[in-house]
Structures are given as C-alpha cells and as structure tokens.
Amino acid sequence: MADCGSNEEVAVIFNTDITSTESENNLINTMVEIGATLLRKMEINVTEAEKRTGKNTVNMQETYTVYLIETRSAETVPEGGTPTTPDTLWRRYSEFELLRTYLLVTYPYIIIPPLPEKRAEFVWHKMSADNLDPDFVERRRVGLENFLLRVASHPVLSNDKIFFLFLTEEKEWREVVLETGFQDKVDSRLKSLSAMFRVKNPDKRFTALKHYSDELNSVISQLLRVRAKVADRLYGVYKVHGNYGRVFSEWSAIEKEMGDGLQSAGHHMDTFAASIDDILEEEEHYADQLKEYLFYAEAVRSVCRKHELIQYELEMVAQDLVSKKQQKEELATGTVRVFSLKGMTSKLFGQESQEQRESRLAALEQSTREGEETLKERNTECQEFVRTAWEDIGRFKEQKDRDLREALISYAIMQISMCKKGIQVWSNAKECFNKM
Amino acid sequence: VGHLFCFREAGLTNGTPVETSSPASTSSLLNRLQLDDDLEADIRDPYAEAAETRDLFVTVDDPKKHVSTMETYITYRVSTKTSRVEFDLPEYCVRRRYQDFDWLRIKLEDSQPTHLIPPLPEKFVMKGVVDRFSEDFVETRMKALDKFLKRVADHPVLSFNPHLNTFLTTKDLNKRQGLALLSKVGESVKHVAGGYKLRARPAEFGAMGEYLDTFNQKLGTIDRIAQRILKEQSEYLTELREYGTVYSSWAGSEDELRRPLEGVGGCVTTCCGALEDLGDGMSQDILPVLREYVLYIESMKSVLRKRDQSQAEYEGRLEAAVLRKQEDRTPMPLEVEKCQDKVECFNADLKADWERWQSNKRHDFKQLLTGMADKNINHYEKCQAAWESLITLLQDKQTEDKTSETN
Numbered sequence: 062m063a064d065c066g067s068n069e070e071v072a073v074i075f076n077t078d079i080t081s082t083e084s085e086n087n088l089i090n091t092m093v094e095i096g097a098t099l100l101r102k103m104e105i106n107v108t109e110a111e112k113r114t115g116k117n118t119v120n121m122q123e124t125y126t127v128y129l130i131e132t133r134s135a136e137t138v139p140e141g142g143t144p145t146t147p148d149t150l151w152r153r154y155s156e157f158e159l160l161r162t163y164l165l166v167t168y169p170y171i172i173i174p175p176l177p178e179k180r181a182e183f184v185w186h187k188m189s190a191d192n193l194d195p196d197f198v199e200r201r202r203v204g205l206e207n208f209l210l211r212v213a214s215h216p217v218l219s220n221d222k223i224f225f226l227f228l229t230e231e232k233e234w235r236e237v238v239l240e241t242g243f244q245d246k247v248d249s250r251l252k253s254l255s256a257m258f259r260v261k262n263p264d265k266r267f268t269a270l271k272h273y274s275d276e277l278n279s280v281i282s283q284l285l286r287v288r289a290k291v292a293d294r295l296y297g298v299y300k301v302h303g304n305y306g307r308v309f310s311e312w313s314a315i316e317k318e319m320g321d322g323l324q325s326a327g328h329h330m331d332t333f334a335a336s337i338d339d340i341l342e343e344e345e346h347y348a349d350q351l352k353e354y355l356f357y358a359e360a361v362r363s364v365c366r367k368h369e370l371i372q373y374e375l376e377m378v379a380q381d382l383v384s385k386k387q388q389k390e391e392l393a394t395g396t397v398r399v400f401s402l403k404g405m406t407s408k409l410f411g412q413e414s415q416e417q418r419e420s421r422l423a424a425l426e427q428s429t430r431e432g433e434e435t436l437k438e439r440n441t442e443c444q445e446f447v448r449t450a451w452e453d454i455g456r457f458k459e460q461k462d463r464d465l466r467e468a469l470i471s472y473a474i475m476q477i478s479m480c481k482k483g484i485q486v487w488s489n490a491k492e493c494f495n496k497m
Numbered sequence: 498v499g500h501l502f503c504f505r506e507a508g509l510t511n512g513t514p515v516e517t518s519s520p521a522s523t524s525s526l527l528n529r530l531q532l533d534d535d536l537e538a539d540i541r542d543p544y545a546e547a548a549e550t551r552d553l554f555v556t557v558d559d560p561k562k563h564v565s566t567m568e569t570y571i572t573y574r575v576s577t578k579t580s581r582v583e584f585d586l587p588e589y590c591v592r593r594r595y596q597d598f599d600w601l602r603i604k605l606e607d608s609q610p611t612h613l614i615p616p617l618p619e620k621f622v623m624k625g626v627v628d629r630f631s632e633d634f635v636e637t638r639m640k641a642l643d644k645f646l647k648r649v650a651d652h653p654v655l656s657f658n659p660h661l662n663t664f665l666t667t668k669d670l671n672k673r674q675g676l677a678l679l680s681k682v683g684e685s686v687k688h689v690a691g692g693y694k695l696r697a698r699p700a701e702f703g704a705m706g707e708y709l710d711t712f713n714q715k716l717g718t719i720d721r722i723a724q725r726i727l728k729e730q731s732e733y734l735t736e737l738r739e740y741g742t743v744y745s746s747w748a749g750s751e752d753e754l755r756r757p758l759e760g761v762g763g764c765v766t767t768c769c770g771a772l773e774d775l776g777d778g779m780s781q782d783i784l785p786v787l788r789e790y791v792l793y794i795e796s797m798k799s800v801l802r803k804r805d806q807s808q809a810e811y812e813g814r815l816e817a818a819v820l821r822k823q824e825d826r827t828p829m830p831l832e833v834e835k836c837q838d839k840v841e842c843f844n845a846d847l848k849a850d851w852e853r854w855q856s857n858k859r860h861d862f863k864q865l866l867t868g869m870a871d872k873n874i875n876h877y878e879k880c881q882a883a884w885e886s887l888i889t890l891l892q893d894k895q896t897e898d899k900t901s902e903t904n
Contacts, residue, residue, distance in 0.1 A: 273750060280747040287740045294733035301729055304722045312715040315708055319859055326866070462753040469757050470891050473764070473884045480881035484874050491870035497863045 104133045104147075105213055105228065107206035110198045111151070126198055127151040128205055132228050150231035154179070157205060160227050163238055164218060166246045169367040170450040171218060172457045174211035175356030177204025183285040183348065185292040185341070196342075200349060207353070217453070260372050264447070270454065271365040277358040281351055288348060292341050303334030322497035329490040336486070340479050347475065350468040354461060361457070364450055371446055375439045382432040389425045392418065554578040555650045555665065557643035560635045561592075570594050571630070573639055575646065577665045583657065589666050595620070597670050598642055604660040605649065611846040612655060613800050613854055615648035616792030617641070618785070633777075637785045644789070648857070654846070695805060696812050699844070705851060706801055713794045720787045727776055734772050741765035757891050764883045771879040778872045786865050790858070797854060804843050811836040 109129040117123045131147035157176055164173050181197050191197065209228070212218045223241065226234050309327030313320040559574035577589040598617055605614045618641035622629055629635075649655045664670070744762035748755045811833070818833045 276750045280743065280750065284740075284743045284747065287736060287743055290736045291733065291740050294729065294736050297729040298726060298733050301722060301726050304725075305719070308715055308718045308722065312712070312719075315711050315715075319862070465754055466757050466891065469761055470888060472761070473888050473891070476764070476884045477881055477888070480877040480884070483877040484881070487870045487873040487877070491867050491874070494863055494866040494870060497859060497866070 102135055103213070103228075104131075104135045105206070105209050106131045106147075107202050107209065110202050112193070113153075124193070125153055126193070126201075127153045128202055130209070130228060148229065150229070152227070152231075154201070154205075156227075156235070157208065159235070159238060160224065161208075163223055163241070163243050164212070164221070165363070166243045167221070167223075167241075168217060170364060170446045171215070171453050172357065172360045172364055173218070174208055174215070175353060175360055176208055177201050177349070178352060178356070183289045183352075185289040185296070196345075200345065204349060204353075216456070217449075258369075258373050260369055261376055262372075264368065264372065266451070267365050267368050271362055274358045274361040274365065278355060278362070281355040281358065285348060285351055285355065288344075288351075292344065296337055296341060299337035300334050302330050306331035306334070319497045322493045322495070325496075326490045326493035329486050329493065333483070333486040333490075336482055340475075340482070343475055344472075347468060347472045350464070354465060357457075357461070361454070364454075368446060368450060371439075371443050375436075375443050378432070378436050378439050382429065382436050385425060385429045385432055389422065389429060392422050392425065551651065552580045553650045553656055555646045557593075557639055557646055560639050562630060569630070571635055571638075573642060575665060583662060584666065586666075591665065591668060593664070593670070595638070595642070597664065598645065600670065601649075601660060601664045602645075605655060605658055608658060608660060609655060610803055611800070611843040612652070613797050613847075613850040614655070615645050616789060616796050617645055618789065619792075633781060637781055641785060641789055652850075652853070695809055698805065698808070701848070702801060702804065702844075706798070709794050709798055709801070713791060716787055716791055716794070720784065720791075723779060723784055723787065727779055730772060730776055734769060734776070737765060737769050737772070741769065760887045760890055764880075764887050767883040768880045771876045774879075775872055775876040779869070782872075783865060783869050786861065790861070793854070793858075797851075800847060800850070804840075804847055807836075807843050808840050811840045 107128050108131050110126050111129070112124060113127050114122060114124050129149055129151055131149050133145055133147040154176075161173060161176055164171075177200070180192060181194075212224055218224065223234075223238055226237055230237070306327040309323045309330065313323035313327070316323060554577070556576045557573050558576070560571050561573075563570055563572055572592040572594045575589075575591050575593050577584075579587060595617075599620065602614055602617055605612075618638050622634075649658075649661060655661065741762045744758050744765065748758035748762065751758060814833050814836050818830055
C-alpha cells in the first residue's frame with residue numbers, strides 16, 4: 062500500500078463542505094498513488110452551474126445547465142503569495158457523457174468511474190425529480206467534480222490526452238474526440254453488452270466478479286429504494302409534531318400558571334418539526350455515495366462482459382484454426398473426415414488434378430499460418446486484458462471497501478447528530494413543561 | 498361555621514345523613530375558608546396539602562381473571578391503610594371488579610351532587626376491536642381505577658362518604674338491587690343539558706364553562722395529534738425494519754465490508770426496538786390520561802349544570818314568593834331561604850372543587866408532558882448509544898488496518 066505523502070498530492074473527492082475530521086479522514090483514506098497521476102500537478106474543481114438556452118441539433122430551443130470547471134497548477138503557493146487564478150471552461154452534462162463513452166471504449170479493461178445520475182431517481186416525495194431543480198443541480202455539480210477527480214487520480218486514465226483536453230480545451234475538444242474514431246468501436250462495445258453468446262471455458266474469476274456486480278447492483282438499488290421510503294415516513298413523523306406547537310399555543314391562552322410553559326414548549330415542537338429538512342438533506346449526500354457505487358457495479362459488469370467477448374472471439378479463432386488444420390490434414394492424406402464443399406464437388410465432378418490439390422494445400426498452409434498468427438495475437442491480447450483488468454479490479458476493490466466504510470461511518474455520524482438534536486429539543490421542551 | 502352548617506344541609510337533600518360534617522384536618526378547613534375569601538391568590542397547592550396530611554391510603558393492583566359459567570371478568574385488589582376513626586380496622590384488603598367502581602361512582606354522584614366526582618375509565622369497549630383481557634388493556638384500566646380511587650380518597654369531603662367506606666371495607670358488595678334504580682336517577686340528572694333560564698349566572702361559573710369547552714377542544718386536538726404521530730411512527734417502523742434487513746443481506750456478499758454492514762443493520766434494528774418501546778409507552782401511559790381528562794371535563798360540566806339547576810330552582814321559587822308577597826304581604830318563606838343556602842353551598846363546594854381540580858390538572862399535565870418528553874429523550878439516547886458503539890467498532894478497525902499496513 063503506497064504511503065500517502067504530503068497534502069498537495071492528495072485530492073478531496075467529495076463535497077468540500079465537510080468537517081475537519083471528515084476532511085482528514087478523506088485525506089488519509091483517499092488512495093492516490095504516487096506516480097504520474099494528473100492530480101499531482103493539477104487542482105480540479107467544478108465550482109458553478111449556470112442555465113443556458115440555445116438551439117439543439119434539431120434546431121429547437123432548449124434550456125440546459127453548464128458547469129464551470131476550474132483548473133489550477135497544484136504547486137504550493139509561497140507564504141504571503143496570492144494563489145494563481147484558475148483556468149476555466151464551461152461544460153454541459155452531455156459532454157461529460159461523451160468523455161465517458163470515449164474512455165469506456167478506449168480502456169475496456171478499466172472500471173471507468175461513473176457519472177452522477179442523468180435523472181433523479183430513488184426520490185422521496187418531498188424531493189424534486191426535476192432536473193432543473195437547484196438542489197439537483199448542486200448535487201450533480203458535486204458528482205461531476207467527483208467524476209473528474211476519480212479519473213484524474215486513476216493511474217491509467219489520468220494520462221489520457223483527451224481527458225486533459227476536456228479540462229483545458231473548451232471549443233475544439235468535441236472535434237478532437239470524434240476524430241479519434243472511437244465511435245466505430247462503440248458498436249462492438251454495445252454488441253458485447255447485449256449479445257447472447259456462450260463462452261466454452263469461462264474464466265471463473267470473471268464469472269464470480271460478474272455475479273458479485275449483479276448482487277451489488279441489486280442490493281444497492283434495494284437499499285436506495287427503501288431508504289427513500291424511510292425518509293418519507295420520518296418526514297411525516299417530524300412534521301406532525303409541528304401541530305403540537307399550534308395547539309399548545311392555543312391552549313396556553315386559556316391557562317394562567319401553565320400558559321408560559323406551554324407556549325415555550327410549543328416553540329420547541331416547531332423547532333423539532335423544522336429540523337427534519339436539514340437532516341434529510343444531509344442524508345442525500347449518503348444516498349449519492351451509494352449511487353456512485355450502484356453505477357460502479359454497472360461499470361464492473363461491463364468489464365466482465367468485454368472480457369467474455371474477447372474470450373469468445375479467441376475461442377472462435379482457435380476453433381477456426383483447428384478446422385483449417387483438419388482440412389489440411391485431410392487434403393494431404395486424402396481422407397475425408399471433415400465435410401468440405403471442395404471435397405464433395407471433387408467427388409461429384411471427378412478428382413482434381415495434382416496441381417489443383419497442391420495449390421489448395423498451399424492456400425490452406427498460408428491460411429493456417431495466418432490463423433496461428435491471429436491466434437497468438439488474440440491470446441496475447443486476451444492475456445493482456447486479463448492482467449490489466451485484474452490489476453484495476455484489485456485497485457477498485459480496495460477503493461470500494463475504503464469509500465463505503467467511510468460512507469457508513471459518516472452515515473452513523475449523521476444518525477448520532479440527529480439523535481443529539483432530538484435530545485436537545487425534547488430536553489428544552491421538558492424544561493418548559495417543568496415550569497408549568 | 499356557616500360552611501359547616503352547609504355540609505349538613507347538602508346531605509339532607511337526598512335523605513341520607515352525612516355522618517360527619519367536619520373535614521378531618523384543620524388545614525383543609527382553613528383552605529376552604531381561605532378559598533371563599535380570596536380566590537385570586539391560591540398560593541398553597543391543595544395537591545401538596547393533601548399529600549402532607551394524608552391519613553387514608555388506597556391502592557388498586559393485582560388484576561386477576563375470573564371465569565364462571567355465566568361470564569368472565571377481571572377483579573382487582575383494593576388495599577386500604579388508614580388511621581381514621583371512621584374505619585374499624587387500620588388495614589383492609591378486598592377484591593373489586595369494574596362494576597363495583599361504577600356503583601361507587603354513581604353512589605357518590607347522587608349523595609354528593611355539589612361535588613365533582615372523578616371519572617372512571619370507559620365502561621364499554623367494542624368487542625372484537627379491543628381485547629378486554631389483554632395485558633395492556635387491563636394494565637391501563639387498572640391504573641385509571643387506581644387514579645380514580647386515589648382522587649376520591651384525597652378529597653376532603655368525598656373521602657368521608659359512607660359509600661366509600663363500604664366499598665373499601667365490605668367483603669361482598671350486595672349492590673344489585675339498587676343499581677338499576679340509581680343509574681336511572683343518575684341519567685335523569687344528566688339529561689337536563691343546559692336548559693335552564695337563569696337570571697344571572699355568576700360570571701365565574703360562566704367562565705368555568707367556557708374554559709371547559711375550550712380545554713375539551715384542545716385535549717381532543719392533542720389526542721388526535723398523538724394518535725397521528727403513533728400511526729406515522731408505526732409506518733416508519735415498518736420501513737425501517739426492511740431497511741435494516743437490506744444491510745444484513747448486503748453484508749452476505751462482502752468480505753471486508755461485512756462487519757461494518759452487519760453493524761449498521763444491527764444499529765437500525767436497535768433503533769426499531771427503541772421506537773417500538775416509545776410507541777408502547779405513548780399508548781399505555783400518555784393517551785389514556787388524555788382521554789381520562791376528557792371524561793373529567795364531562796363530569797365537571799355536569800356538576801356545573803346541576804349548579805345551574807339549583808340556581809334556577811331558587812330563582813323560580815324566589816320569583817313566585819315575591820309575587821305572593823306583593824299580593825298578600827306574607828314574609829319570605831323558609832323554603833326560599835333554604836334554597837338560597839343550597840345555592841350558596843353548591844357555589845362554595847364547586848369553587849373549592851374547581852380549584853382542586855385546576856391544581857390537580859396542572860400537576861397531572863406537568864407529569865404527563867414531562868413523561869412524554871422523557872420517553873422521547875430515552876428513545877434518542879438508546880439510538881445514539883447504538884450508533885456510537887458502531888463508530889468505535891468501525892474506527893478501531895480502521896486504525897487496526899492502518900497499523901498493519903504501515904508495518
């Protein structure tokens with residue numbers, strides 16, 4: 062495990078509005094490898110969001126949000142000196158999507174960090190499901206920043222030129238990406254994800270990993286769904302207490318000695334009812350952390366499928382080579398074990414001449430040699446894929462365990478804070494009741 | 498002295514002599530006099546008074562089920578400890594069922610019409626909806642019966658009522674004959690609902706009536722809010738339980754994260770338990786007391802109506818007498834004076850009971866509401882403790898990992 066060195070090399074992955082202890086924990090736990098990660102040299106922030114209107118591809122007016130990406134050299138500023146002004150550019154969500162698709166295709170063996178959700182899902186009823194809602198936009202801003210930091214701290218992805226240009230080149234970037242021709246490979250990627258082919262000798266490790274990613278997807282979905290329902294109900298419980306505030310106030314009007322106590326207690330009930338809004342808003346952050354790993358599960362599955370495709374194609378090539386070799390053998394020895402059209406036609410229309418046979422044999426020899434070359438290449442490709450993929454999977458596993466544990470701890474902290482608030486309010490109310 | 502006379506008079510109205518006319522302790526007598534002189538500054542808290550000078554202690558406990566061929570019912574043990582001379586023995590122990598308490602209440606209402614009789618818990622419960630023999634129901638009912646009896650025993654006038662004595666001491670209450678008749682008498686009084694034409698109801702009694710109406714309304718609202726909260730909490734609990742199981746199920750597919758996830762699942766389960774306790778506490782301790790006060794208000798209103806009735810009677814007779822006097826110059830008849838006395842006694846008793854009731858109410862609600870606050874605080878404390886111990890567990894693991902890494 063690499064030692065995390067000085068502060069400047071480390072990135073704060075999540076929302077910067079966190080306590081110093083949490084920040085410290087993040088610094089300690091964020092796995093930024095020493096090496097050529099972009100983050101070492103560059104500070105990246107997504108700082109603002111703005112609404113724009115413009116004409117889209119079908120020449121219709123649309124409203125969309127753009128996000129401001131700020132980058133700045135990560136060199137420490139000398140004491141008393143002013144920090145350098147950052148370079149900035151604006152990007153919209155669809156450009157992030159384009160970047161991610163490019164990465165998916167270019168690095169099929171890497172678990173590509175996910176983007177924040179396109180539409181608000183697992184919403185509890187008081188939350189808005191509207192994409193233009195300021196809270197949603199804010200959470201998306203944080204999610205986009207998180208995405209960039211994840212990519213920038215990845216040992217492989219951070220070196221990508223297109224990614225660098227995404228951060229630095231506002232206007233020309235789209236053309237450059239499309240010029241790489243990655244879109245041709247998109248089709249094959251789609252094929253790998255949806256095709257129903259069967260691999261003869263599946264790699265057990267990948268099968269287990271795919272199974273795990275399916276389970277993770279399923280369990281996190283369920284967790285998010287139930288959490289939203291829990292939030293909904295808890296909101297109801299707190300808000301009804303607000304009614305106590307009103308009735309205590311009305312009641313206090315007809316009381317003499319009890320009046321003051323009741324009135325003040327009523328105010329505390331109002332405070333209690335209002336406190337749930339902040340509590341649940343904070344919990345959304347936890348939900349976002351879970352969502353990131355929900356989408357990560359999808360990315361893991363995608364790597365498994367790509368491997369399956371490579372494995373399948375390798376098996377096809379090997380199969381093809383075996384059949385060619387058999388044909389060659391038959392032709393050389395004269396025995397027919399494998400059906401071939403040439404053999405049949407020669408039976409039907411008479412034996413071919415020695416010349417014909419020899420040219421056919423030569424062609425098969427050539428084909429076989431080529432086949433063997435292809436097989437060797439494919440084999441190497443597959444092995445390379447497996448090697449690099451497992452390296453990244455190992456890295457991912459550690460990151461996941463760390464991040465999720467951190468998320469659970471911060472969730473527990475949130476719960477404790479909620480309990481403390483509850484105790485405070487009810488203790489205050491109790492004091493008022495005692496004065497009745 | 499005038500007030501002592503008044504008690505005797507009040508007793509004679511239904512023919513049953515009230516045995517004693519003097520309240521046991523001089524301090525409560527002083528209290529009565531003080532109340533008539535100065536209603537405003539009630540510094541002394543009659544509730545605390547009674548506690549200091551109490552010489553009659555009653556308790557209702559030990560519920561037992563009785564099964565006979567005709568019916569099944571519950572009896573409660575009623576224990577008495579007293580130093581009063583009106584009782585032959587210093588201690589008594591009898592068993593009573595709800596019917597017996599009902600009998601006592603009716604007897605008290607009829608023999609002490611000028612006084613506020615504490616309410617009993619609801620008589621009828623819908624079969625099929627509520628289980629009359631469930632532990633919770635019996636426990637709640639028993640506490641209410643205990644409260645009823647204690648309130649009667651603490652009352653400076655009611656506690657000397659011979660029916661109470663009978664109730665506390667006699668082994669077998671032979672009450673069947675009188676019961677039906679008496680309940681009819683009780684009903685007829687209740688039926689007259691505010692149909693009295695009064696010349697001038699004294700402002701204080703009007704104010705009492707208004708207060709009771711508003712208070713009744715507010716209590717009703719509080720009861721509805723409390724029930725709504727219970728319902729919301731119950732629905733929250735259902736979701737929370739499922740939430741906890743998802744964490745445990747997730748733990749099954751992880752290795753490093755297994756213990757943290759199980760830990761979270763465990764915390765959620767603990768919180769579910771704490772929430773359940775809160776809900777039970779609210780249903781058993783808080784809601785019944787609220788409902789009891791609604792009944793108390795009804796009793797008080799009925800006493801106010803009786804007072805109005807006696808005032809109307811007096812005014813009626815006075816009017817008739819004045820007319821006769823104008824006609825033939827006969828002096829004011831004695832019955833009219835007696836009626837006037839009766840009204841004044843009633844007013845005095847009522848005011849005294851009102852002050853006592855107000856004081857008890859203040860005490861009871863203070864207790865009720867602080868109790869409610871305590872239950873909520875307790876609930877949060879349990880949850881907080883669970884989450885805090887989880888954090889310790891998780892953070893220990895973290896430092897454990899870190900030290901093993903750097904080694």
